[in-house]
Amino acid sequence: MNLKDQITNIFVQIDDFCKEFDTQIKELKQKTLDASKKRRNRTSKMSDSEIITIMIGFHLGAHKTFKHYYQEIVCGYWKDLFPIPLSYNRFVELQHRCFVVFILFLKEKCLGKCTGISFMDSTTLKVCRNQRIHTHKVFKDLAERGKSSMGWFYGFKLHLVCNERGELLSFYLTKGNVDDRNPKHIKKMTRELFGKLFADKGYLSKALWEMLFADGIQLFTKLRKNMKNHIMAMEDKILLRKRAIIETINDELKNHCQVEHTRHRSVNNFIMNILGGLTAYCFFPKKPSLNLKKVNDGQLFLNFA
Template sequence: MKDQIINTFLQIDDFYKEFDAQIKKLKLDALGDNKRRRNRNSKMLDSEIITSIIGFHLGAHKTFKHYYKEIVCGYRKNLFPNSLSYNRFIELQQRCFDVFAIFLKEKCLGKCTGISFMDSTTLKVCRNQRIYNHKVFKGLSERGKSSMGWFYGFKLHLVCNEEGELLSFYVTKGNVDDRNPTHVKKMTKQLYGKLFADKGYHSKALWEMLFADGIQLFTKLRKNIKNHTMNMENEILLRKRAIIETINDELKNHC
């Protein structure tokens, strides 16, 4: 576990230095003035903060507070000598979110093998009865409808291969259609071969768009749609789509 933490930190630190250099260069070009701006650094590096968050998700701890106090500030104190108090860490971790998301997109995704699975899952921010009183995501989240009924929040769109490795992910408002061509185009940019999804993705226009990009879309059919012949291999692969449901459950109920 110690070697895993060190390797993770080295990858993130190298990526963060490159990212930070580009951001500083863009800021200088954009601002073009000599005004002094406050940029107070913390004792704990941003790469250490991201490493701590990743370490929590790779472990078996149920709450991050327990993990941070017992592991980061205790058992692994030698790896994080400049660890902050828990409250200060929570305040600072939000500034690392953009870098963390880009790092996941650029360095942590799997490779397409020619067989991919696509699905979306709901991210509810509150119960339906409390929609009008909800303030945290007001103006960002929207009402949407899934196979489980109406909800208020966001949608997480995922693509994985047959080995369960994530190939792409996308977060949208709750009212965005799964068949939205703009979002599907971005998610499938690096894909090829066969793509399997549920009946919510059934669309002739979407099939033609993906086919033009070298991707063949297979979906379950709705009851009111005429059935088409499908060979046994594709039928078996379509049944394997449950692998992405397992990923959704892992992300929402454990991570």
């Protein structure tokens, strides 16, 4: 399937969801608002489903700048798909209008389901180089300095949870100085999880382990050098070694879907860019996954064929 056919299929799914969403909103307004009062409701030439589809298509392609993608591809090669395009400046202004329906579509239609085996990790989202921190204005009072295994950075953290199929289960965006073991966002991310959760040493915490265990989740992490070893089942050791699956997802999100770049000029567009990247990844035909196989005796094996 080429990109144009994939965009058509994505538009059909989003358009059906937007129609259902609009119907529910209209019913809610009729119940809560006075129908006798007239309110201005100017319609746009481009629907919300078209705007969302265009934003997802950018992260599916190989373009580095959204302006070139919109002017050359959307308004040129895809003119039959979007016959009444907006100007580039107007499109950028209207992006944030679709935030609510966009994030609902991502959570309800795109995220996967927990299978009992989950992987958790965080990745940095730099908004500028370290040399330009003092002169940076777009994310002033929002972004913070943080430190990762790659060194100091200025920006945010994107926390992700996935299953062994490579499907995203939940995500959370925090400032760069927030600890990965923060119980507030961990609680929200693992609300619908169960079974086993594998993470790196950054999530090593007795209090966090006890909190997750009380919710029916068993946390597995590697130990530090000065810690005593403990007994672990062979299948859990194998899965802990395969935790790199979520690091591969982070790499695809940052290098292919471009959720991280330093050209943002608006906080709203920064958020919409992340939503577009996460949704585009969910539509990837091939995702990094583990070929797990269970035999009759109930033991877990990895099929390397």
